[in-house]
Amino acid sequence: MPDSAFLEVRNLTKYFPVRHGVFGRSISWLKAVDGVSFSMNRGETLGLVGESGCGKSTMGRLIIGLLAPTSGEVLLEGENVHAATGERKKQLHRRMQIIFQDPYGSLNPRMPVGEIIAEPLYIHGLARGEQAQKRVRQLLDYVGLGSYCMGRYPHEFSGGQRQRIGIARALAVEPDLIVCDEPVSALDVSIQSQVLNLLSELQDELGLTYLFIAHGLNVVKYISDRVGVMYLGKLMELAPGDELYSNPRHPYTRALLSAIPIPDPKVKRERIILSGDVPSPIDPPPGCRFYSRCPEADEICARESPELRELDSGHLVACHRVGG
Amino acid sequence: MQRYILKRLLALIPVLIGVTILVFLIMQLAPGDPAQIMLGSKATQSNITALRHQLGLDKPLYQQYFIWLGKVLTGDWGRSIQLRRAVLPLVWTRFQATALLTVFAALIAIIFGMFAGIVSATKQYSIWDRLLMFLALVGFCLPVFWLGLIMQIIFGLKLGWLPVSGMHSPGGEGFLDTVPYLILPAVTLSVGSMAEIARMTRSSMLEVIRQDYIKTARAKGLGQRAVIFRHALKNAMIPVVTVVGMQFGYLLAGAVLVEIIFSWPGLGTLMVNGILARDFPLVQGIILFVASVYVLVNLIVDIVYAFLDPRISYS
Numbered sequence: 001m002p003d004s005a006f007l008e009v010r011n012l013t014k015y016f017p018v019r020h021g022v023f024g025r026s027i028s029w030l031k032a033v034d035g036v037s038f039s040m041n042r043g044e045t046l047g048l049v050g051e052s053g054c055g056k057s058t059m060g061r062l063i064i065g066l067l068a069p070t071s072g073e074v075l076l077e078g079e080n081v082h083a084a085t086g087e088r089k090k091q092l093h094r095r096m097q098i099i100f101q102d103p104y105g106s107l108n109p110r111m112p113v114g115e116i117i118a119e120p121l122y123i124h125g126l127a128r129g130e131q132a133q134k135r136v137r138q139l140l141d142y143v144g145l146g147s148y149c150m151g152r153y154p155h156e157f158s159g160g161q162r163q164r165i166g167i168a169r170a171l172a173v174e175p176d177l178i179v180c181d182e183p184v185s186a187l188d189v190s191i192q193s194q195v196l197n198l199l200s201e202l203q204d205e206l207g208l209t210y211l212f213i214a215h216g217l218n219v220v221k222y223i224s225d226r227v228g229v230m231y232l233g234k235l236m237e238l239a240p241g242d243e244l245y246s247n248p249r250h251p252y253t254r255a256l257l258s259a260i261p262i263p264d265p266k267v268k269r270e271r272i273i274l275s276g277d278v279p280s281p282i283d284p285p286p287g288c289r290f291y292s293r294c295p296e297a298d299e300i301c302a303r304e305s306p307e308l309r310e311l312d313s314g315h316l317v318a319c320h321r322v323g324g
Numbered sequence: 325m326q327r328y329i330l331k332r333l334l335a336l337i338p339v340l341i342g343v344t345i346l347v348f349l350i351m352q353l354a355p356g357d358p359a360q361i362m363l364g365s366k367a368t369q370s371n372i373t374a375l376r377h378q379l380g381l382d383k384p385l386y387q388q389y390f391i392w393l394g395k396v397l398t399g400d401w402g403r404s405i406q407l408r409r410a411v412l413p414l415v416w417t418r419f420q421a422t423a424l425l426t427v428f429a430a431l432i433a434i435i436f437g438m439f440a441g442i443v444s445a446t447k448q449y450s451i452w453d454r455l456l457m458f459l460a461l462v463g464f465c466l467p468v469f470w471l472g473l474i475m476q477i478i479f480g481l482k483l484g485w486l487p488v489s490g491m492h493s494p495g496g497e498g499f500l501d502t503v504p505y506l507i508l509p510a511v512t513l514s515v516g517s518m519a520e521i522a523r524m525t526r527s528s529m530l531e532v533i534r535q536d537y538i539k540t541a542r543a544k545g546l547g548q549r550a551v552i553f554r555h556a557l558k559n560a561m562i563p564v565v566t567v568v569g570m571q572f573g574y575l576l577a578g579a580v581l582v583e584i585i586f587s588w589p590g591l592g593t594l595m596v597n598g599i600l601a602r603d604f605p606l607v608q609g610i611i612l613f614v615a616s617v618y619v620l621v622n623l624i625v626d627i628v629y630a631f632l633d634p635r636i637s638y639s
Binding site for chain 2: 090093105109112120
C-alpha cells in the first residue's frame with residue numbers, strides 16, 4: 001500500500017453492545033465491522049458489496065465520522081478523522097459527505113429544498129445570503145434540476161429527483177470523498193442508470209472519490225474501479241473490478257457472482273447455491289466467518305480467521321484455501 | 325391558507341348543530357321535571373300544568389328544540405332557575421376563571437412535558453430517561469382529586485406556602501393577586517396531561533431521531549443541539565400537537581374536579597351546583613358552551629398542523 005493513500009482505513013472495528021436480561025446487565029457484542037483495512041486513491045471509486053447486515057453501511061458511517069469506531073483508524077490524507085476535535089474536525093467532516101439509500105427518508109420533510117441544500121453552506125461558513133442562493137441554483141443545475149425547486153418541499157418530488165437533491169446537498173460543501181450508501185437501490189431501474197451516470201459525470205468534472213456501497217454486484221461493476229466483498233463484518237476479497245469479475249478467488253465471491261442472472265436463456269451456468277442463512281453477527285465463533293456456509297471449508301477454517309493476503313498485484317483475498 | 329381556514333370554519337356549523345341536538349336530548353333524558361322543581365314539592369298539579377304550558381314544555385320535542393335553538397342563536401340562553409339570572413353572562417364570567425386555570429395548566433403541561441420528553445429521548449435508557457418515564461407513569465395514574473388533596477395538605481397546610489382555596493385574597497383583585505391561588509390547582513390539573521405529553525414527545529422524538537434525515541443533518545456538520553431543535557423537534561411535533569389538542573378536552577373535564585377541590589369559581593363548580601339543583605337551562609348552557617370551546621380548540625389544532633407540516637394540504 002502506498003503511503004500517499006488518499007483515504008486509509010486501518011484495522012477498523014465497530015462492536016455494538018446488545019443488552020439482554022432483566023436489567024440489561026448481560027451484554028453480547030454485535031461485531032458489525034471487525035478489523036477491516038484498505039486504502040483508496042484520490043479520484044477512484046471503490047465498490048463495497050455484501051449481503052444485508054454484513055456491515056457495509058456501518059463501514060460508510062464510520063469512515064465519514066457519523067459513528068465512532070470501537071478501535072482502528074480512518075486517515076484522510078494522513079489525518080485521523082476520529083481523533084480530530086473542534087474546527088479541525090469540522091474541516092475534515094466537510095471534506096467527506098454521504099448519500100443515503102432512501103431518498104424519501106433522508107431529506108427533512110419540513111424544509112424547502114433550497115434550505116436543505118443551503119444549510120451546510122451556512123454551517124461551514126462557505127456562503128451567505130444572495131451568494132448562497134446562487135450556489136444552490138448552481139448545484140441544482142449540476143444535478144439536472146431547475147432553480148424552481150428551491151421553494152418546494154421534498155414530498156413534491158419523485159424518488160430519482162429526491163436522490164438528485166441528496167446529491168446536490170452532499171456536493172454543496174465541495175467534498176473530496178462521497179460515501180454512496182446504496183444510492184440507487186431504492187430507485188427504478190431506468191432511474192438507477194440516470195443517477196449512476198450523473199455520479200460518474202460529477203466524478204469526472206469535480207475529481208471526486210467515491211466509496212460506493214451496494215448489494216448488487218452489477219451496479220457496482222458499472223461504476224467501480226476496484227471492488228471489495230464483505231461478509232459478516234470482514235473484508236473477504238478486494239480486487240480491481242475486471243479482475244474480480246473475471247477471476248474471483250474467494251468461494252463467497254464466486255457464489256455471489258454465480259447468482260447474477262445472465263439475460264440470455266440459452267446460456268447455462270453452474271450456480272453455486274449456499275446452504276443455510278447468514279449466521280448471526282452477535283458473538284461469532286473464531287475462525288473464518290464464512291466457515292458455516294463454505295463449500296470448501298477445511299478444519300483450519302474453523303480454528304483460525306484468515307488474514308487478507310495479496311495474491312496477485314492488487315488482488316487481496318482472505319481465505320485459507322486459496323493460493324499459497 | 326385563508327381558504328382552508330374559511331372552509332374549516334364552515335365545516336364547524338354541522339358539528340355545532342349536532343352538539344346542540346345532543347345537548348338538548350341529554351337534558352330531556354335526565355330525570356325530574358323542571359316545572360315541578362321550580363314550584364317546589366308543595367305545588368298542586370294544576371299549577372305545574374300551567375307552568376309547563378307557560379314554559380312550552382307541553383309542546384312536541386322537535387318544536388321545543390327549534391324554539392330553544394332559535395333563542396340560543398339570538399343570545400338568549402335562558403335563565404338559571406336556581407340563581408334567577410340570565411345563563412349566558414353567568415357562564416361567560418365563570419368561563420373566564422376556568423379558561424385561566426385550563427390555559428395555565430396546559431402551559432405547565434406543555435412546557436414541562438415536552439422538556440421531559442426531549443431529555444428522555446435524547447438520553448434514551450439513561451437514568452434520567454428511566455426516572456422521568458417512571459414519574460410520567462405515576463403522574464398519569466394519579467387521580468386528580470387525590471393529588472389535589474395531597475397538594476393542599478403539603479403546600480397549603482404543612483408548609484403554608486400557598487393558599488388552598490379560592491381565587492383572590494379578601495378584597496384583592498387583578499392577575500397578580502390570583503397567581504398564588506392559581507399555582508396549586510393548575511399544577512394539580514396539569515400532571516396527567518404533562519405525563520401524557522412527555523410520553524408522546526419521547527416516543528415521537530425517538531422515531532424521528534432514527535430517520536435518515538437526522539443522519540443527513542449530522543453529516544452536514546450540525547451540532548447535537550441544532551440537530552435536535554432545528555431538525556428533530558419540528559418533525560416530532562405533529563403527534564404531540566394532536567395530544568395537546570385532545571388533552572385540552574381532558575383538562576376542561578378535569579377542571580370540574582379541581583375547581584371543586586380548590587373552590588375555584590369556574591364553570592365546573594357552577595355546573596355541579598346546577599346539576600344538583602336540576603337547573604336545566606344552566607347545565608344546558610354550560611355543556612353547550614364547553615362543547616363549542618372544545619370544537620374550536622380542535623379547529624385551532626388542525627390549523628397549527630398545516631403550519632407545522634407542509635405535507636398537509638391547505639385546499
